[in-house]
Amino acid sequence: xxxxxxxxxxxxxxxxxxxxxxxxxxxxxxxxxxxxxxxxxxxxxxxxxxxxxxxxxxxxxxxxxxxxxxxxxxxxxxxxxxxxxxxxxxxxxxxxxxxxxxxxxxxxxxxxxxxxxxxxxxxxxxxxxxxxxxxxxxxxxxxxxxxxxxxxxxxxxxxxxxxxxxxxxxxxxxxxxxxxxxxxxxxxxxxxxxxxxxxxxxxxxxxxxxxxxxxxxxxxxxxxxxxxxxxxxxxxxxxxxxxxxxxxxxxxxxxxxxxxxxxxxxxxxxxxxxxxxxxxxxxxxxxxxxxxxxxxxxxxxxxxxxxxxxxxxxxxxxxxxxxxxxxxxxxxxxxxxxxxxxxxxxxxxxxxxxxxxxxxxxxxxxxxxxxxxxxxxxxxxxxxxxxxxxxxxxxxxxxxxxxxxxxxxxxxxxx
Amino acid sequence: xxxxxxxxxxxxxxxxxxxxxxxxxxxxxxxxxxxxxxxxxxxxxxxxxxxxxxxxxxxxxxxxxxxxxxxxxxxxxxxxxxxxxxxxxxxxxxxxxxxxxxxxxxxxxxxxxxxxxxxxxxxxxxxxxxxxxxxxxxxxxxxxxxxxxxxxxxxxxxxxxxxxxxxxxxxxxxxxxxxxxxxxxxxxxxxxxxxxxxxxxxxxxxxxxxxxxxxxxxxxxxxxxxxxxxxxxxxxxxxxxxxxxxxxxxxxxxxxxxxxxxxxxxxxxxxxxxxxxxxxxxxxxxxxxxxxxxxxxxxxxxxxxxxxxxxxxxxxxxxxxxxxxxxxxxxxxxxxxxxxxxxxxxxxxxxxxxxxxxxxxxxxxxxxxxxxxxxxxxxxxxxxxxxxxxxxxxxxxxxxxxxxxxxxxxxxxxx
Numbered sequence: 001x002x003x004x005x006x007x008x009x010x011x012x013x014x015x016x017x018x019x020x021x022x023x024x025x026x027x028x029x030x031x032x033x034x035x036x037x038x039x040x041x042x043x044x045x046x047x048x049x050x051x052x053x054x055x056x057x058x059x060x061x062x063x064x065x066x067x068x069x070x071x072x073x074x075x076x077x078x079x080x081x082x083x084x085x086x087x088x089x090x091x092x093x094x095x096x097x098x099x100x101x102x103x104x105x106x107x108x109x110x111x112x113x114x115x116x117x118x119x120x121x122x123x124x125x126x127x128x129x130x131x132x133x134x135x136x137x138x139x140x141x142x143x144x145x146x147x148x149x150x151x152x153x154x155x156x157x158x159x160x161x162x163x164x165x166x167x168x169x170x171x172x173x174x175x176x177x178x179x180x181x182x183x184x185x186x187x188x189x190x191x192x193x194x195x196x197x198x199x200x201x202x203x204x205x206x207x208x209x210x211x212x213x214x215x216x217x218x219x220x221x222x223x224x225x226x227x228x229x230x231x232x233x234x235x236x237x238x239x240x241x242x243x244x245x246x247x248x249x250x251x252x253x254x255x256x257x258x259x260x261x262x263x264x265x266x267x268x269x270x271x272x273x274x275x276x277x278x279x280x281x282x283x284x285x286x287x288x289x290x291x292x293x294x295x296x297x298x299x300x301x302x303x304x305x306x307x308x309x310x311x312x313x314x315x316x317x318x319x320x321x322x323x324x325x326x327x328x329x330x331x332x333x334x335x336x337x338x339x340x341x342x343x344x345x346x347x348x349x350x351x352x353x354x355x356x357x358x359x360x361x362x363x364x365x366x367x368x369x370x371x372x373x374x375x376x377x378x379x380x381x382x383x384x385x386x387x388x389x390x391x392x393x394x395x396x397x398x399x400x401x402x403x404x405x406x407x408x409x410x411x412x413x414x415x
Numbered sequence: 416x417x418x419x420x421x422x423x424x425x426x427x428x429x430x431x432x433x434x435x436x437x438x439x440x441x442x443x444x445x446x447x448x449x450x451x452x453x454x455x456x457x458x459x460x461x462x463x464x465x466x467x468x469x470x471x472x473x474x475x476x477x478x479x480x481x482x483x484x485x486x487x488x489x490x491x492x493x494x495x496x497x498x499x500x501x502x503x504x505x506x507x508x509x510x511x512x513x514x515x516x517x518x519x520x521x522x523x524x525x526x527x528x529x530x531x532x533x534x535x536x537x538x539x540x541x542x543x544x545x546x547x548x549x550x551x552x553x554x555x556x557x558x559x560x561x562x563x564x565x566x567x568x569x570x571x572x573x574x575x576x577x578x579x580x581x582x583x584x585x586x587x588x589x590x591x592x593x594x595x596x597x598x599x600x601x602x603x604x605x606x607x608x609x610x611x612x613x614x615x616x617x618x619x620x621x622x623x624x625x626x627x628x629x630x631x632x633x634x635x636x637x638x639x640x641x642x643x644x645x646x647x648x649x650x651x652x653x654x655x656x657x658x659x660x661x662x663x664x665x666x667x668x669x670x671x672x673x674x675x676x677x678x679x680x681x682x683x684x685x686x687x688x689x690x691x692x693x694x695x696x697x698x699x700x701x702x703x704x705x706x707x708x709x710x711x712x713x714x715x716x717x718x719x720x721x722x723x724x725x726x727x728x729x730x731x732x733x734x735x736x737x738x739x740x741x742x743x744x745x746x747x748x749x750x751x752x753x754x755x756x757x758x759x760x761x762x763x764x765x766x767x768x769x770x771x772x773x774x775x776x777x778x779x780x781x782x783x784x785x786x787x788x789x790x791x792x793x794x795x796x797x798x799x800x801x802x803x804x805x806x807x808x809x810x811x812x813x814x815x816x817x818x819x820x821x822x823x824x825x826x827x828x829x830x
Contacts, residue, residue, distance in 0.1 A: 284707025292699025
């Protein structure tokens, strides 16, 4: 059984927005055993949408469409579904009431004719309640195919997927079991890794697929299995990942489920009742931001000094001017002092510090673009490492943030 | 003339990664007058890729394919192109030399058989030099259709698009002129806005399209025009956006080209030779991070104190404990003190401060989730505003960061 996703909107095709809806929907469908065969992004154009629907129907049993449900002229999804199903729009009392309630509560004006049109729904549709907006979700079942139409606003779409679409699919379809397991490896490139596990890969059972996902110094190996018997699938994935661990145990850094390194660190610190602070130069607050996107971070995260200007390193982080003069701001001694001083200043158990040059020019120091120092201060000592992170600003920052979390995790696990 | 994009990779269809490549490619193609008709994401599966290529050919003259060019078994794009064109792989001397050079420089080991396979290229392909990796880009021209195959790693793909693909398309195709202009509006919902400009919208010339893009309190109105005559297109867009300004001048906040609000603020500060610092509580460094992603930010950005813990607000930002006791940490007086004190501490001309509750629990204060105070300290005074930002952590932070930049820009423009 396959699903397909069709995202509607010229803004996607001119690159004005990145389509993040598809990844969310795919991931959620996968969790309940529904594989996504194809994702198609099409224009706000009736003919184009009709063709995409017909093509998807030839391949999939569930078709999820997002976008084009707003109240304005460029939104044509409802009309297009009417054409596709030879149907017509009728006013839905429940939706109208919901729109009126939302307006009374948040907008404080009576609803206009345009708003009222949000309550028009094709007669063949089952309405899915959109608690977060005025455009209703719609579910059609025709000719053994289910079509679901959702608003493109992520906040509304996510709510509908989680609370309406997934439970309804779970009720109405028999689904196989899908399991992914991802092993994160460091230290060997994609091709060298492939050479080392070639024999094992060639002998994988048919229902298990292996994928290599190289990114910023890591290669993630993803095992995917699908079948009707949950226990069998789980066991097979376990057996194969154990075999893999024997072959490349020295390279495997961890497994990746839904968790990021920041989350794992958060769990470790919470468990240990320990705290963290950061002093960031070229990473500009990105480490702090990654930490604080995790709900509950206030239990272990104290704060940050972003010392973009050298004067802040001296005035607030109390880095000795002599050290800066002697070694320059981009140096191991400065990174060390930043980590130790912010740890003291914020009274935390651990601290991360970064200083480096992300370019495009040499800036306050004479360090080459891409030169980076990361320091981790722990309850016992401080480590500093130097890295050369390439030449592209964005990648230098991103790789450094990854590296900082990797180093911190290692240190925490030592205790 | 249309292009289509096909992105290959199971990781997209299981939602493990968000496809950002398509948005980049679409935007770049648009700039040189090539419209993207459809974007299709398909599995690492030969049959599926062949079907997608055939379908795209029926609609487009340029087909850009990303992904599946790695050295491992799950990468099958090259073999699939051979099948599609009835072609075979041959070793390309230049690519082999490039792979050897990269290995000598970065990996320091002789290349393996697997690496050597990166130099195998279909005989009908023109090689596009991939300076950032081992997988070559490929350009095929058959039956009046151009097919371009690029690696899926964004860093490699972007380099190939910018330096190889776009110049070659520009040389080989006559292209129309495409122009987008986006007006950013605040203060009125999508439907009320539509009602106000209905007459104007109905009278737009055929070659101009209007789109509504609502997002986090803003509605962006995008005018798009396409045609052979550059001057005519530019003039028509100007005329229509002037008409629009007359109708909703009170709501228009600015136009959006490629520039973000952070970039505009950066330009203003650089021009005025003024500086900025931030004191962030629940935004956790996201404001600093947004500022520092802009190359050259060191000219005007001094630094940040992320005071996630209340103790940091007291110890480093010197917020009076009496004020905190009297008003709670989430209050206008605390936001004001944070802004004024960080401005003084970092010796900057402007400062942004945020304090609020992004949830999920009430935390250090008793403020309801979604309650936010943003303060802007300027050379003359400090303003503070209170906002209720909904209930979802991510959205509360994102909306607040937007709002902070919006308030700062207004203040800077007053001087």
